[in-house]
Amino acid sequence: MAIDMRDQRVRTTVDRHAAVDKLDLYTEDVAAIFKKFQASTKEELSTEQVREFLEANGQNLSNSNDALLRRWLVVLCLSI
Secondary structure (H helix, E strand, C coil): CEEECCCCEEECCCCCCHHHHHHHHHHHHHHHHHHHHHHHHHHHCCHHHHHHHHHHCCCCCCCCHHHHHHHHHHHHHHCC
């Protein structure tokens, strides 16, 4: 534990574990893959196809087209 004398508060310093660093890298990889998947899906599917899929799965269709695409991707990923 280290004491920061400038503002009289105690702060702790902890070395990061290698597994945490690895998990951070995996999270970044998954996020990058998801963004690529989202971009390719946006190019390949029409808004009407996305609406049909969401409607068939009982989802709300009242948002913008981009929000519908994000919801479609979440429904798709969570149903796997």
